[in-house]
Amino acid sequence: MLTALRYTVLGPVRVWRDHRELALGPPKQQALLALLAVRAPGPVTVHEAVDLLWDDDPPDSAVNVVHRHIGGLRRLLEPGLPPRAEGSHVLRTGSGYRLVADSGSLDLARFRELRGEGRRAIAAGEAARGAALLVEALRLWRGPVTVGGIPHLRDHPVFVAVENEYAATVREAADATPWEVSALAEDVLDALRRAAAGRHRLDEGLQARIVTGLGATGRQAEALRLYDTVRADLSEELGVDPSPELRAAHQQVLRQGAAPPAPAAAPGPPETGKLTVRPAQLPADISSFVGRADELAHSQALLAPDDQGAHAPVVIGAISGMAGVGKTTLAVHWARTIADRFPDGQLYINLRGFHPGLPPLSSPDAMRDVIDALGVRPSQVPERPDALAALYRSLFAGRRFLILLDNARDSEQVRPLLPAAAGCLAIITSRHRLDGLVVADNARFIPLGLLTRAEGVELLVRRLGADRVAAEPAAAEAIVDLCGRLPLALAIAGARAVLHPTFSLAAIAAELRESQGGLDAFATHDTRTDARSIFSWSFQALSPAAARLFRLLSLHDAPDIAAPAAASVAGVPLREARRLLAELVEHHLLTEYGPGRFSCHELLRAYAAEQCEGQDDEETRAATRRRMVEHYLHSAHTADALIAPYRERVPLPELPDGVYPQAFDGQIEAADWFQRERQVLLAMVEQAARHSAAGDGSCWKLAATLELFLDRHGRWQEQHHIQTTALEAARRTGDLPGQANALRALGFAACRLGAHDEAQRHLTQALELFGILDDPIGQGRTHRYCAFLANVMKDHERALDHYRLAAECYVPTGYASGQAAVLNEIGWTHLLMGDYEATLLHCEKAVAKHQEIADLSGEAAAWDSLGYAQHHLHRYEEALTGYGHAIDLYRRIGDRSLEADTLVHAGDSHHARSAPRQAEEVWRQALELYESLDHPDAAGVRERLRRLAEDVTAR
Known part of the structure; x- marks a missing residue:
C-alpha cells in the first residue's frame, strides 16, 4: 500500500507525508520532482529532465546526475528504501521515469479533473454548474510552478504550459459565469486579475473579460480606468491599438450593459437539434489484423464502464509510432470493436498530417467536414472560425460520438477538434508523440512498437494461408526478421507472395537478403504503400538540422547510440544534439529505448543511408566517420584510465573540433560505460579499420583501450577478433607501434583461448x-x-x-606500478611452484610498493595473492583477511570482475574451514557479479554451489 503523500506544484513545489511537510533536497532535485508532477501520470524522459535542469550546455555527467536525483527522490518519498530499489512512487518507464500521483494526491491533477468536469457541464448546457466547477479548480492555484535557486525554471515550456492552462481555465470560467451570482463573480474576477498580473499582462482576451466583469458588477469607473491603462500599455510596449474584443468590452461598459459578451452564437442544428444523420464513417477493419493484445487492453482500460453512458468522462487516446507500424490499423480495429458504445455515430477524418502530395487538413476544414457529415445545411454553417468552433462543439453536446482523427500532424491541429461533451471518445493517430495533448488535455498515450516474431508469422498466415506458411516455417520466420517485424514491410513482402503463388517463401526470403538491408525489396508503385514514400513524409517534416543528423546517423555502424556520441556525429554541442534527438524521437524516426540511448529501425536506417548518399558528399561523410571514431577513442581512453590509472596507455592526439567525448564520474561509471557500449565499441574498431585515414592509428589505439576491459570480462574471442582487425589495419599502413601493440594483445588473447x-x-x-x-x-x-x-x-x-x-x-x-605488479606476479609463480613462503615474501613487498604509489587495483591484486598463499598453507583466517582487503579495494574502485574472482577464493577458504553457510553466501555474491557481467566464470561458481548443496543434503 502506498504511503499517504500529497504534492502541490501550483505555486512553490511542496510535498507532505501524513500532514508533515518534507524537505525536498537540492534545487535540481526539486525541479525534477516538479517536472514529474506536471507530467504525471505520464513519463518524463531523461533528456527532457536534462533540458529542464541546465539552462546552458549540460555537463557530460548530466544523465548520471538525473539518475542520482531520481534515487534521492525515491528515498525521500519512501524512507528506508534500499539503494537502487525502485520503490512505489517514482517508477522507471522505457525511456525515463514517472510519478505515481492522481487527483487525490496532486493539486495539478485535481485542477485538471475539475476543469474537465466543468467543461463537460458547460458543453451539456449547465453553464452555472460548469462555472462553479471551474472556479473550484481556480481556487487551487497559488501561483506559477516555482523552485528556489533555479531562476529560469518558470520560463521552461512545460511550466509555461501550466500557466497557459490556468489562463485558459480563467477565460472559460469568465465566459460561463452568470455575473449576477456575486460569489462566483468575485472569484472569477480575482482569478482574472491574478492571471493578467503575470506573463499574461497584455493578454487582451483576459483584460477584456476583466473590463466586462467589472462593468457587469457595477464598477464601471474601475473598468474604464483599467481599459485606459491597458490601452496605454499596448501602445507603449507593442505599438498596437486595442483589439476588437477589448474595444467591444469597453463599449459595453460605456452602455452600462450587465452581461458579458458571450462567444458568437452559432446557428443551431435544424429544428429541435435532432441530427438528421447518424454517421458511420469508420474504414473497414483489416482481415489480417494480428496481435496488439497489450495495446488493445490498455486502450480498453481507458473507457468508462458501460453503465456510466452519457455521464462518462470524455476520453482521448493518442496512438503514436513510426511510419508503417500499424497505427491506423490498430485504431480502426479498436474503434470497430467498441462502436456500439457510441450510439450517436462514429466519425473519421484523415488529417493528412504526413501526406505526399497534399497539405495537412486545417482544423476549420476538418470541422466543416464533421458538420457536413452530421447533416447541417451549408447555409447554417458560419464562416467565422469562432462561430464555426462553437457550432462544432454544440453538435457534440449531449451526444455520444466516437471520432477517429487519423494521421495528425501535431497537437495544435488536433486540439480544436477534441470533443468536450461527456461520453465521447477521440482516437488520434500520429507519427508524433503529441506531448502537448498528454500534458494539457489529459490524453492517454498509447505507444505502438513492432510486432513480435510470432505475430509477424501470424500476419503471414492471415495473408497467405496456414498451409503455405506451415510448409516453410523457417522461411516464414526469416521473412519476418528480414522485414524488421514492421507491419508495412511484412504487408509488402506478403503481397509479393500472394501475387506469385508459385514462389517459395524461401525464394522471397532470399530476395530480401539480396537487398542487403536496402529498400528496393519494399518498393511499390503506390505511394501509399511504398516504403521510401512513406518514410519520406516523416523525413520531410524535420528541421534541416534534425534531417542532417538523421542522415549522418546512418554512418554509425552500431545497433544504438548514446546522446554524446550523437553530438559527435553531428559535430554540435550536447545540448543541441539532445534537442535534435528529441525531434527525431518525436517523429518516430528514432526510438529512445533507454535513458539517453537511441536506436533506429533497420529500414529507417536504410532510408537514412540513401538520403545521406544522395545529399551529403564524400568529404562530409568522411569527416563524420572521423568524428565518430575519435569520440569513442577518446571516451574509451578516459574510461580505461579511470579503471586502471597506473596502466601504461597509448598516446592520443589533441581532441578534434566537433568531437564531444563521454565524461565519467569515477571508475564505476567508466566500467558501466564499457559494459553498456561494448557492442558499439567493437563495431567502431571495424569501422576504424575500414575508413580511418592512413597513419592516424585510430583502429589499433581503440582496440588497445578495450584490451583490459575485454580481458577482465572474459571476452577473449572478441578480444582476438578486434586485435586481429587492428593488426591487419596497422600492417596495411606500415604502422610499427600499432603492429607491436596489436600483436601483444593478440598473443595474450590466444593464450587465454x-x-x-x-x-x-x-x-x-x-x-x-x-x-x-x-x-x-x-x-x-x-x-x-x-x-x-x-x-x-x-x-x-x-x-x-x-x-x-x-x-x-x-x-x-x-615505472613503479609495473615494478610492483611484477613482484606480485613473481609471487604468484612461486605459488604455482608450491613455494608458498616465497609467495608471501614477494607479495608482501608488492602490497607495500603499491601502497606507496596509491595503486589500489595493484594493491588489491597483491592482497588476493597473499590470501591465496595463506589458503594453501591452511591458514584460512589469514587468507580471509587478505581476501577481505582485496574485496574492499575492488569495491572502492568498482572492479566487479576482479571482486568476483576474489569472492570465489574467499568462498573456497570458507568451505575449506568447514563453514558451508559462509561459503555459499560469498559464492552467491560472486555469481551475481559474474552474471551481471555475462562472464564465463559464472559456470564454475554454479558448479561449486551445486556440489555444496549435494554435500549438505548428504549430511
Whole structure:
C-alpha cells in the first residue's frame, strides 16, 4: 500500500507525508520532482529532465546526475528504501521515469479533473454548474510552478504550459459565469486579475473579460480606468491599438450593459437539434489484423464502464509510432470493436498530417467536414472560425460520438477538434508523440512498437494461408526478421507472395537478403504503400538540422547510440544534439529505448543511408566517420584510465573540433560505460579499420583501450577478433607501434583461448617490434604476457626469467606500478611452484610498493595473492583477511570482475574451514557479479554451489 503523500506544484513545489511537510533536497532535485508532477501520470524522459535542469550546455555527467536525483527522490518519498530499489512512487518507464500521483494526491491533477468536469457541464448546457466547477479548480492555484535557486525554471515550456492552462481555465470560467451570482463573480474576477498580473499582462482576451466583469458588477469607473491603462500599455510596449474584443468590452461598459459578451452564437442544428444523420464513417477493419493484445487492453482500460453512458468522462487516446507500424490499423480495429458504445455515430477524418502530395487538413476544414457529415445545411454553417468552433462543439453536446482523427500532424491541429461533451471518445493517430495533448488535455498515450516474431508469422498466415506458411516455417520466420517485424514491410513482402503463388517463401526470403538491408525489396508503385514514400513524409517534416543528423546517423555502424556520441556525429554541442534527438524521437524516426540511448529501425536506417548518399558528399561523410571514431577513442581512453590509472596507455592526439567525448564520474561509471557500449565499441574498431585515414592509428589505439576491459570480462574471442582487425589495419599502413601493440594483445588473447603456439608466435614478434621501437615499457608488458603463457604451459622457470626481464625493462624508466605488479606476479609463480613462503615474501613487498604509489587495483591484486598463499598453507583466517582487503579495494574502485574472482577464493577458504553457510553466501555474491557481467566464470561458481548443496543434503 502506498504511503499517504500529497504534492502541490501550483505555486512553490511542496510535498507532505501524513500532514508533515518534507524537505525536498537540492534545487535540481526539486525541479525534477516538479517536472514529474506536471507530467504525471505520464513519463518524463531523461533528456527532457536534462533540458529542464541546465539552462546552458549540460555537463557530460548530466544523465548520471538525473539518475542520482531520481534515487534521492525515491528515498525521500519512501524512507528506508534500499539503494537502487525502485520503490512505489517514482517508477522507471522505457525511456525515463514517472510519478505515481492522481487527483487525490496532486493539486495539478485535481485542477485538471475539475476543469474537465466543468467543461463537460458547460458543453451539456449547465453553464452555472460548469462555472462553479471551474472556479473550484481556480481556487487551487497559488501561483506559477516555482523552485528556489533555479531562476529560469518558470520560463521552461512545460511550466509555461501550466500557466497557459490556468489562463485558459480563467477565460472559460469568465465566459460561463452568470455575473449576477456575486460569489462566483468575485472569484472569477480575482482569478482574472491574478492571471493578467503575470506573463499574461497584455493578454487582451483576459483584460477584456476583466473590463466586462467589472462593468457587469457595477464598477464601471474601475473598468474604464483599467481599459485606459491597458490601452496605454499596448501602445507603449507593442505599438498596437486595442483589439476588437477589448474595444467591444469597453463599449459595453460605456452602455452600462450587465452581461458579458458571450462567444458568437452559432446557428443551431435544424429544428429541435435532432441530427438528421447518424454517421458511420469508420474504414473497414483489416482481415489480417494480428496481435496488439497489450495495446488493445490498455486502450480498453481507458473507457468508462458501460453503465456510466452519457455521464462518462470524455476520453482521448493518442496512438503514436513510426511510419508503417500499424497505427491506423490498430485504431480502426479498436474503434470497430467498441462502436456500439457510441450510439450517436462514429466519425473519421484523415488529417493528412504526413501526406505526399497534399497539405495537412486545417482544423476549420476538418470541422466543416464533421458538420457536413452530421447533416447541417451549408447555409447554417458560419464562416467565422469562432462561430464555426462553437457550432462544432454544440453538435457534440449531449451526444455520444466516437471520432477517429487519423494521421495528425501535431497537437495544435488536433486540439480544436477534441470533443468536450461527456461520453465521447477521440482516437488520434500520429507519427508524433503529441506531448502537448498528454500534458494539457489529459490524453492517454498509447505507444505502438513492432510486432513480435510470432505475430509477424501470424500476419503471414492471415495473408497467405496456414498451409503455405506451415510448409516453410523457417522461411516464414526469416521473412519476418528480414522485414524488421514492421507491419508495412511484412504487408509488402506478403503481397509479393500472394501475387506469385508459385514462389517459395524461401525464394522471397532470399530476395530480401539480396537487398542487403536496402529498400528496393519494399518498393511499390503506390505511394501509399511504398516504403521510401512513406518514410519520406516523416523525413520531410524535420528541421534541416534534425534531417542532417538523421542522415549522418546512418554512418554509425552500431545497433544504438548514446546522446554524446550523437553530438559527435553531428559535430554540435550536447545540448543541441539532445534537442535534435528529441525531434527525431518525436517523429518516430528514432526510438529512445533507454535513458539517453537511441536506436533506429533497420529500414529507417536504410532510408537514412540513401538520403545521406544522395545529399551529403564524400568529404562530409568522411569527416563524420572521423568524428565518430575519435569520440569513442577518446571516451574509451578516459574510461580505461579511470579503471586502471597506473596502466601504461597509448598516446592520443589533441581532441578534434566537433568531437564531444563521454565524461565519467569515477571508475564505476567508466566500467558501466564499457559494459553498456561494448557492442558499439567493437563495431567502431571495424569501422576504424575500414575508413580511418592512413597513419592516424585510430583502429589499433581503440582496440588497445578495450584490451583490459575485454580481458577482465572474459571476452577473449572478441578480444582476438578486434586485435586481429587492428593488426591487419596497422600492417596495411606500415604502422610499427600499432603492429607491436596489436600483436601483444593478440598473443595474450590466444593464450587465454588455449592457442599456445599462436600466442608464442605473436608475443615473440611483439617483443622484436618493441625492441626496434626502443620501447622498454612495451617490452616489459610483453615479457609479463610471455611469463603468463609460460606459467599456463607449466614452464615456471621460464616464466620467472621473463618476469626478471620485465623488471629490468621497468627499473630504468621509473615505472613503479609495473615494478610492483611484477613482484606480485613473481609471487604468484612461486605459488604455482608450491613455494608458498616465497609467495608471501614477494607479495608482501608488492602490497607495500603499491601502497606507496596509491595503486589500489595493484594493491588489491597483491592482497588476493597473499590470501591465496595463506589458503594453501591452511591458514584460512589469514587468507580471509587478505581476501577481505582485496574485496574492499575492488569495491572502492568498482572492479566487479576482479571482486568476483576474489569472492570465489574467499568462498573456497570458507568451505575449506568447514563453514558451508559462509561459503555459499560469498559464492552467491560472486555469481551475481559474474552474471551481471555475462562472464564465463559464472559456470564454475554454479558448479561449486551445486556440489555444496549435494554435500549438505548428504549430511
